Amino acid sequence: MPDFYFKIGGGFSNIDHVGPIDVIDKLAAREEAASVLADFARDIAIKLTVIPEWSIEVLDEFGKPIFRIRVIAEILGAERGRLHI
Numbered sequence: 001m002p003d004f005y006f007k008i009g010g011g012f013s014n015i016d017h018v019g020p021i022d023v024i025d026k027l028a029a030r031e032e033a034a035s036v037l038a039d040f041a042r043d044i045a046i047k048l049t050v051i052p053e054w055s056i057e058v059l060d061e062f063g064k065p066i067f068r069i070r071v072i073a074e075i076l077g078a079e080r081g082r083l084h085i
Helices: 026-047
Strands: 004-010 013-021 053-059 065-072
Touching: 004 026, 013 026, 026 053, 026 065
Parallel strands: none
Antiparallel strands: 004 013, 004 053, 053 065
């Protein structure tokens, strides 16, 4: 069974490296990443005013990214430039 790792980041810094993840293949690693992100969703939503971009990456056993989910908050229209979510 191959090793997979998660890299979870917010803004320009990586917050955490997790792994190895106990899954059987790339598809299972991707599904687990989506599940982890769903668990973090409430905490991420609260922090979007401070850190408007979050991501989780699945890395293979060599540290190469194979999948990424990004969450980005943007203010559009007249309020652009002011981040009040």
